[in-house]
């Protein structure tokens with residue numbers, strides 16, 4: 001991260017959430033002060049207000065896709081940028097205080113969504129209760145407000161609960177992608193395997209407006225890894241498109257694609273360039289669109305203009 005490293009980090013609390021586990025994977029956060037908050041909008045507002053330097057928020061999970069509350073809270077208000085991502089494999093347990101009957105099972109909506117099949121097969125008559133986080137669910141079981149919860153093994157231990165069943169997730173490969181969000185500042189230099197996140201607003205009365213957005217990316221060899229639409233809230237039928245693209249704002253292909261998007265879109269909001277949290281290499285562009293081809297073309301143009 002550029003400039004003074006962040007030292008105060010907001011996360012969805014209380015202690016023992018998956019968001020806290022993801023935050024602890026970032027060395028600066030493991031050394032810094034971690035501030036639990038109750039919701040994603042609260043975490044991002046704390047960044048905007050300057051109460052914390054950064055907040056870690058869930059961006060998408062492998063079962064349900066994007067987290068709408070995060071997408072909406074990222075653009076509603078003063079600009080924010082993503083400076084890092086953390087991809088955390090998630091393992092859920094079913095935990096209870098004792099061995100009594102299970103009528104009410106509490107958890108965070110993402111955890112309930114990712115254990116739906118297990119809960120239906122093993123507790124078909126139980127009611128699920130959505131609470132603010134999996135760790136809050138564990139605390140509610142300890143307080144006698146629910147009979148069981150779906151949470152991380154650590155949250156069960158923190159709250160003195162018995163683990164009734166391990167690995168209750170419907171998908172053993174389940175993972176959640178979190179974003180570290182800060183106030184705007186210069187991006188860290190390219191790592192060689194970066195993502196750039198954008199929100200684009202297109203002209204709704206133009207045929208092919210979304211195709212022009214995709215064309216601006218494809219003709220620069222920029223790979224699109226995620227596209228999500230969200231209503232802008234203005235009126236029915238008005239959507240913003242959230243894009244994740246391979247590459248970094250400081251690199252020529254992304255720079256040219258951004259200039260192209262600026263020309264064809266009603267508005268482009270830059271949400272940051274940051275390293276991917278993966279061992280997988282980026283999808284290589286075709287040779288005519290690699291960095292060498294961009295550098296060669298830029299050198300050729302400089303020579304034509306006599307500016308070398």
Ligand SMILES: O=C(O)C(=O)Cc1ccccc1
Pocket residue numbers: 012016017018019020058061090108110111132133134135176
């Ligand atoms: O409630 C939590 O522990 C969270 O951090 C949110 C969440 C819930 C389920 C999967 C990933 C993140």
